[in-house]
Amino acid sequence: MKKILFFAGALMMFPLCTIAQKSPVYELYKQKYPDAHAVRLLEERKIDISLEDNEILITQDIFEEDLYLDKAATYGSKRSINYSSFFDIESVEASSLLYENGKYNELEVKDFVEKDEMDQSFYDDSKSINFIYPSLQPGAKSKLKYRERIKNPRFLNSFYFADFKPIVKSKVTISVDKNISLKFKEFNTEGVNINFTEKEKRGKRIYTWEANDIEEYDLDSGAPNFRNTFPHIIPIITEYKSGNDNVKLLDNVSDLYGWYYSLVKDVNTEEADEELKKIVNILTQNKKTNLEKVKAIYYWVQENIKYIAFEYALGGFIPREANDVFNKKYGDCKDNSSILFKMLDIAGLKGNLTWIGTRSIPYKYDEVPTPAVDNHMILTYLEGDNAYFLDATGRYIPIDMPSSFIQGKEALISINEKDFVIKEVPVIDAKRNSIIDSTVIKIEDKIIKGKGKFRLSGYPKIDFYNALEIEKSEKGLKDVYTKELRKGSNKFLVDEFKEINKYDYDKDFIVEYTYNIDDYVNSLEDETFINLNLNRRISGLKSKKDRKNDREYRYKLNEKCKIILEIPDSMVAAYVPENFSTSNDFFSCSIKYTQEENRIVYEMDIDQNFILLTLDQQKELNKLVKKVEKNFKEVIILKDKK
Structure with missing residues (x-):
C-alpha cells in the first residue's frame, strides 16, 4: 500500500x-x-x-x-x-x-x-x-x-x-x-x-x-x-x-503445542555466559534443597531483569537467548522465562516453558486450540505433585504464588518435544492475602491518639510494595501511609512510622505507626460517645443497583481490624454493643466486642472469598454489606465516674 x-x-x-x-x-x-x-x-x-x-x-x-x-x-x-x-x-x-x-x-x-x-x-x-x-x-x-x-x-x-x-x-x-x-x-x-x-x-x-x-x-x-x-x-x-x-493445523491442543514447541526448541542452545554461570553458582551455593535454589534464582530475575515489551513478527512467540537477556538486563515475558529456564539449567534443574492466558481471555485450550487462547508466557517448576508458576515480569511475587492475573487459568506446560501437561493455576486463598491492622487508642479531649501495627501478606503486600517504590521521600511515604491506613475520618494523620521487612518476598510487611484523629469523640453532659468502627472500606464492595455485568476482583482477601480502647481512669463503660456476624457461601463479616477491665477490645474479621461475582451474587452481597453498615452505627458509651 x-x-x-x-x-x-x-x-x-x-x-x-x-x-x-x-x-x-x-x-x-x-x-x-x-x-x-x-x-x-x-x-x-x-x-x-x-x-x-x-x-x-x-x-x-x-x-x-x-x-x-x-x-x-x-x-x-x-x-x-x-x-x-x-x-x-x-x-x-x-x-x-x-x-x-x-x-x-x-x-x-x-x-x-x-x-x-x-x-x-x-x-x-x-x-x-x-x-x-x-x-x-x-x-x-x-x-x-x-x-x-x-x-x-x-x-x-x-x-x-x-x-x-x-x-x-x-x-x-x-x-x-x-x-x-x-x-x-x-x-x-x-x-x-x-x-x-x-x-x-x-x-x-x-x-x-x-x-x-x-x-x-x-x-x-x-x-x-x-x-x-x-x-x-x-x-x-x-x-x-x-x-x-x-x-494438521489446529484441530486440537497437540497441534497448537507442536507449533509452539517448534518456535522454542532451538532457543538457548548456545553455551551460557560465564558471568551468568558465576551468578547462578553464588545464588545456589548455600541452598540445601532444589526449591531453595529455584527460589533464589527466581527472585534474582525479578529484581534484576526489567520487564519491557517490544516484539517483532514471530519474535512475539520466540524467546530471546538467555545470554542476550542477561547482557541487556531487560526482556518481555518470554525473555524472562528464557533466562529463568537457562539459569535453572545451569543449576542442574529443569524448568518448563509455559503458555498461559491472562484472565482477560476466557477460553480453555480444548475449546480454542489457537493462539487466541493465550497471551503470556511464564516458567513452571514441577516438583512431585507441586507446580510452581514463575512469572518474573512482576516484582515481589513469592515462589508459591502465581501473578494475580493468571489465577484460575489453564497453563500449557512443555515437557519435551511431544509431551505437555495442562494444569490449572490455583486461586490463592483469602487467608493468604491478608490485611491485619491492630491498634491501641486513647481519648484525649475529643482527639483519638493511637499506636498501631499494620501487617500485609500476599497480593496486598505486593500492591503496597509497588506503591512504595514510587515514593522515596519521608513526606511522600507519610502521605502514602496516611492514605492507606486512614480510619475514622479524613482528619486521620500518621505521626510516625517504622517499616519492617520492607520489600521482603517471603515475610509479612509490617508498619508500626502512631496517629491521631482530631474531633472524633462526642460528649454530652457526663457521657462520651465513640464509634470503634474506624475502618469502613467494606462499603466499597457494594454494587450499583443498575449494574448490568458480573464484577471481577483481582484476588480474594481477608481483612482483620483490632482496636483496643483504653478507658480513661475517670470513666466507666456504660454501654458496649452486642456482637454481630453475617455470612453466606462467599462472604463473611463478624464484629466482636470484649470488655477486659479498663479496656474494650473491638475485632472485625472480613472474608472476601471471591474473585468474580454474578449479578445475583452482587445483589446478595449488597444485602450483607448493608447489614454491616447498619451495625457501623453502634457506639460505645463511656460515663464519668461519680
Whole structure:
C-alpha cells in the first residue's frame, strides 16, 4: 500500500458548516436510540480461504458504515486500522457522507499516515494506518472499506456481533476451499438472534452468519473483559489437503503445542555466559534443597531483569537467548522465562516453558486450540505433585504464588518435544492475602491518639510494595501511609512510622505507626460517645443497583481490624454493643466486642472469598454489606465516674 504523508488538517476534525437538514435515516435512528452517540448501520466481513500451491491464502474484505447522532461525531473523526507482520493491509478506502439538499454527498479521505504501535505484551510489532473523517457532524455518515491479508492461517480473526454502539446489521461470510477443514466455536450467542446458513458454490463451502438490530453493549466498571460478554465466533482451520496428504493445523491442543514447541526448541542452545554461570553458582551455593535454589534464582530475575515489551513478527512467540537477556538486563515475558529456564539449567534443574492466558481471555485450550487462547508466557517448576508458576515480569511475587492475573487459568506446560501437561493455576486463598491492622487508642479531649501495627501478606503486600517504590521521600511515604491506613475520618494523620521487612518476598510487611484523629469523640453532659468502627472500606464492595455485568476482583482477601480502647481512669463503660456476624457461601463479616477491665477490645474479621461475582451474587452481597453498615452505627458509651 502506498504511503501518504500526513496532512495536518486540524480543521478537518470540525464541521465546515451547519446543516439544518436531517436525513430520514437519522430521524429514524435518533428516535430509536435517543441515548446513543452513533449507530453502526452495517458491519460486514467477507473472508476467502483458498488453497494455492499447497499453501493457504486468506483475505478479508471489511466494510463499516456508521451514522452519527449527536455532537460527539467530531470525536469519532479520528480512526485507525491496526495490523502487524501477521496481517497486511492491502487497500483502504474511507469517506464521510454529509446530508445536503435531500441527499448524501461523499467526501473521500485523502490523507493517511502509518505509525508503529507498541502497547501489547505477548506479540507486539503492531502498526496502524491513521486518518480523519472530514466534517463529521450530527446526521453525517462514515464509510470504511479495507482488505486485509492474513499471512499465517493460525491467526484467523474472531468476529463479534456486538459493539459499544447499536448495530443495525452485522454479517460475516466465510468462503473456504473444499480441501480445507474448518470448525467454529461460538461464545455468548445464547439469546442472540443470529441467522446461520451453509451452502456450496463453485467448489467452495460458504458459511454466513447474520444478526440484525443488536442493542449496544455497556460494560460496568470492574466488569470482566468484553470477550466474556460480547457474542462472537472463532473460526479455526483444523487441517488441509496437500497433495495426497492431510496436514494438521489446529484441530486440537497437540497441534497448537507442536507449533509452539517448534518456535522454542532451538532457543538457548548456545553455551551460557560465564558471568551468568558465576551468578547462578553464588545464588545456589548455600541452598540445601532444589526449591531453595529455584527460589533464589527466581527472585534474582525479578529484581534484576526489567520487564519491557517490544516484539517483532514471530519474535512475539520466540524467546530471546538467555545470554542476550542477561547482557541487556531487560526482556518481555518470554525473555524472562528464557533466562529463568537457562539459569535453572545451569543449576542442574529443569524448568518448563509455559503458555498461559491472562484472565482477560476466557477460553480453555480444548475449546480454542489457537493462539487466541493465550497471551503470556511464564516458567513452571514441577516438583512431585507441586507446580510452581514463575512469572518474573512482576516484582515481589513469592515462589508459591502465581501473578494475580493468571489465577484460575489453564497453563500449557512443555515437557519435551511431544509431551505437555495442562494444569490449572490455583486461586490463592483469602487467608493468604491478608490485611491485619491492630491498634491501641486513647481519648484525649475529643482527639483519638493511637499506636498501631499494620501487617500485609500476599497480593496486598505486593500492591503496597509497588506503591512504595514510587515514593522515596519521608513526606511522600507519610502521605502514602496516611492514605492507606486512614480510619475514622479524613482528619486521620500518621505521626510516625517504622517499616519492617520492607520489600521482603517471603515475610509479612509490617508498619508500626502512631496517629491521631482530631474531633472524633462526642460528649454530652457526663457521657462520651465513640464509634470503634474506624475502618469502613467494606462499603466499597457494594454494587450499583443498575449494574448490568458480573464484577471481577483481582484476588480474594481477608481483612482483620483490632482496636483496643483504653478507658480513661475517670470513666466507666456504660454501654458496649452486642456482637454481630453475617455470612453466606462467599462472604463473611463478624464484629466482636470484649470488655477486659479498663479496656474494650473491638475485632472485625472480613472474608472476601471471591474473585468474580454474578449479578445475583452482587445483589446478595449488597444485602450483607448493608447489614454491616447498619451495625457501623453502634457506639460505645463511656460515663464519668461519680
